[in-house]
Amino acid sequence: xxxxxLLNAALLAGLVVVPGWAVWADEPFTIMLATRAVxxxxxxxxxxxxxxxGGLVSLGHxxxxxxxxxxxxxxxxxxxxxxxxxxxxxTIQGTKSMPVIWLxxxxxxxxxAWLIGVLxxxxxxxxxxxITLAFGQMAYFFAISWPAYGGEDGLSIYVRNGxxxxxxxDPIQFxxxxxxxxxxxxxxxxxxxxxxxxxxxxxxRQVPDRVRAxxxxxxxxxxxxxxxxxxxxxxxxxxxxxxxRFVSPxxxxxxxxxxxxxxxxxGGVARLFGPVAGAVFYVMMEHWLGGISDYWQIFLGxxxxxVVLFGRGGLxxxxxxxxxxxx
Amino acid sequence: MSPILLxxxxxxxxxxxxxxxxxxxxxxxIFGVMGLINLAxxxxxxxxxxxxxxxxxxxxxxxxxxxxxxxxxxAAGAMVELLVIRRLYARDHLDQVLAxxxxxxxxxxxxxxxxxxxxxxxxxPPWLAGTVMLPGGIEYAAYRLALIGAGLAVAAGxxxxxxxxxxxxxxxxxxxxxxxxxxxxxxxxxxxxxxxAxxxxxxxxxxxxxxxxxSVQIGMGEPVLILAFxxxxxGGIGSVRGALVGGLLVGLTDTLGRLLLPELFKLVTDASGxxxxxxxxxxxxxxxxxxxxxIWKPTGLFGARA
Numbered sequence: 001x002x003x004x005x006l007l008n009a010a011l012l013a014g015l016v017v018v019p020g021w022a023v024w025a026d027e028p029f030t031i032m033l034a035t036r037a038v039x040x041x042x043x044x045x046x047x048x049x050x051x052x053x054g055g056l057v058s059l060g061h062x063x064x065x066x067x068x069x070x071x072x073x074x075x076x077x078x079x080x081x082x083x084x085x086x087x088x089x090x091t092i093q094g095t096k097s098m099p100v101i102w103l104x105x106x107x108x109x110x111x112x113a114w115l116i117g118v119l120x121x122x123x124x125x126x127x128x129x130x131i132t133l134a135f136g137q138m139a140y141f142f143a144i145s146w147p148a149y150g151g152e153d154g155l156s157i158y159v160r161n162g163x164x165x166x167x168x169x170d171p172i173q174f175x176x177x178x179x180x181x182x183x184x185x186x187x188x189x190x191x192x193x194x195x196x197x198x199x200x201x202x203x204x205r206q207v208p209d210r211v212r213a214x215x216x217x218x219x220x221x222x223x224x225x226x227x228x229x230x231x232x233x234x235x236x237x238x239x240x241x242x243x244x245r246f247v248s249p250x251x252x253x254x255x256x257x258x259x260x261x262x263x264x265x266x267g268g269v270a271r272l273f274g275p276v277a278g279a280v281f282y283v284m285m286e287h288w289l290g291g292i293s294d295y296w297q298i299f300l301g302x303x304x305x306x307v308v309l310f311g312r313g314g315l316x317x318x319x320x321x322x323x324x325x326x327x
Numbered sequence: 328m329s330p331i332l333l334x335x336x337x338x339x340x341x342x343x344x345x346x347x348x349x350x351x352x353x354x355x356x357i358f359g360v361m362g363l364i365n366l367a368x369x370x371x372x373x374x375x376x377x378x379x380x381x382x383x384x385x386x387x388x389x390x391x392x393x394x395x396x397x398x399x400x401x402a403a404g405a406m407v408e409l410l411v412i413r414r415l416y417a418r419d420h421l422d423q424v425l426a427x428x429x430x431x432x433x434x435x436x437x438x439x440x441x442x443x444x445x446x447x448x449x450x451x452p453p454w455l456a457g458t459v460m461l462p463g464g465i466e467y468a469a470y471r472l473a474l475i476g477a478g479l480a481v482a483a484g485x486x487x488x489x490x491x492x493x494x495x496x497x498x499x500x501x502x503x504x505x506x507x508x509x510x511x512x513x514x515x516x517x518x519x520x521x522x523x524a525x526x527x528x529x530x531x532x533x534x535x536x537x538x539x540x541x542s543v544q545i546g547m548g549e550p551v552l553i554l555a556f557x558x559x560x561x562g563g564i565g566s567v568r569g570a571l572v573g574g575l576l577v578g579l580t581d582t583l584g585r586l587l588l589p590e591l592f593k594l595v596t597d598a599s600g601x602x603x604x605x606x607x608x609x610x611x612x613x614x615x616x617x618x619x620x621x622i623w624k625p626t627g628l629f630g631a632r633a
Contacts, residue, residue, distance in 0.1 A: 130556035138614035301432035
């Protein structure tokens with residue numbers, strides 16, 4: 001029952017109590033902000049698998065976030081226009097059903113992560129950072145220049161997709177779905193961290209040579225971590241697109257990649273609730289500082305600098321007093 | 328497609344290639360000597376362009392604008408190095424990425440606060456306006472030709488500095504063994520500040536030179552920064568020669584891809600379809616080039632270490 005455990009419990013309680021209060025006080029905007037924070041936390045929890053456990057500094061996670069978003073956009077736009085997605089030997093129809101969209105988002109972004117991983121894991125360190133950033137930019141420019149799904153203007157979906165038994169148009173019900181996904185992924189992360197795979201991955205980050213010596217391939221472990229990570233971030237992308245009922249190339253931009261990595265680091269790398277703390281903090285800063293000044297990103301930049309230079313281990317590390325949970 | 332059009336596009340490719348070289352050379356020098364990955368390099372490019380546009384607007388002199396761009400970018404680089412960057416050398420790449428990402432936010436919003444959100448314009452100086460007739464009947468913009476010349480001159484200057492001057496010896500020694508040259512009495516922190524300021528000045532120069540053919544605006548630096556990363560991955564981290572070869576390869580692949588890929592797709596599909604598919608794939612051409620180099624040589628064409 002240490003300090004980090006209490007902090008995590010408080011964060012989780014906040015994610016239940018604040019939107020609950022917002023329903024009682026009839027503040028749908030607060031629910032929208034909370035949904036945004038939870039979806040960002042989910043995207044960052046995906047990155048935390050690659051970055052925290054695997055030590056892979058990916059600056060291209062917007063690719064997976066955006067592919068998830070476009071998976072939703074493409075499927076739902078075909079469904080709302082009553083046109084088949086593929087009509088050849090067999091026919092694939094679009095869909096407005098969230099579970100199908102989630103599956104499509106996770107599978108396509110996982111595949112993209114596999115492809116990018118196979119190429120970029122041939123290198124490490126600074127090369128890996130630059131290459132993931134470059135592949136992110138490639139996806140961004142492709143989305144801009146490919147006119148079929150809106151190109152630069154993006155793609156609007158008129159009605160939020162459905163989930164059996166729920167009214168997803170009700171903000172609190174959609175929030176509940178997103179929070180359920182976040183809890184599920186965090187539970188999975190905690191399990192993964194203690195599983196044989198997680199331990200091997202952690203060792204591959206610290207001493208790849210010894211991992212190789214016991215007969216495991218560090219690169220394969222990292223590739224699996226990247227695919228899992230990409231699939232989770234892609235799922236978050238599909239939820240984000242559903243929240244806004246809109247998907248555009250900006251979901252694939254390098255700024256998005258930067259923001260996802262900022263959530264993880266501000267909260268605390270490799271902490272179970274690091275992505276949650278980071279995303280909640282970011283959304284609150286965006287909301288409050290954005291209300292004070294148009295140039296709020298200057299303050300965000302200064303806070304980030306202070307966290308990197310003086311507060312190692314992010315918010316959770318500062319409160320619990322350690323750089324990394326395993327340090 | 329006429330051979331003259333092709334020749335013009337090759338020159339355009341060279342022009343964008345040498346400008347990418349200016350960006351990549353500074354980045355690769357900073358990485359080679361200090362082991363620092365600097366995302367804020369694109370901000371220094373923007374600082375150079377804005378300083379040039381402001382001074383050109385006030386004085387009307389393009390040469391003064393270039394000098395201002397070099398001075399402003401070098402000063403901004405030195406200041407950032409003294410305040411922030413030098414605390415990051417001993418940190419891992421993750422901390423460097425986050426801190427320099429924070430610097431991008433501060434530089435971009437700070438510039439927006441100073442200059443407003445609207446793009447500025449920088450005019451081509453009158454003595455470089457118009458076109459020149461090249462052998463073979465190619466009519467080409469004088470300013471773009473001057474950019475190619477300026478870029479190649481900087482490349483030669485960097486080579487001379489690296490191979491023939493005392494500073495070059497210190498830089499090469501710093502790349503190999505920083506403890507050793509510190510032990511030999513070289514003030515390593517002064518050297519680091521100097522190298523960072525040189526890299527920043529190169530980025531500022533590139534921004535100012537490109538200013539007249541693009542608009543000078545917030546966020547202009549980051550797309551160029553990412554292209555410069557592609558150049559470095561292709562050329563090899565830490566190699567100035569690799570930055571030149573990589574820059575020219577990327578510049579040529581990008582321009583020729585935009586010209587030739589739509590033509591290529593015309594062979595298999597109708598004209599309008601070929602134009603859209605071709606342009607979509609042309610926007611990916613340099614990244615496919617990068618992937619190819621990675622498969623063939625994971626540390627780049629001239630890179631030694633990963």
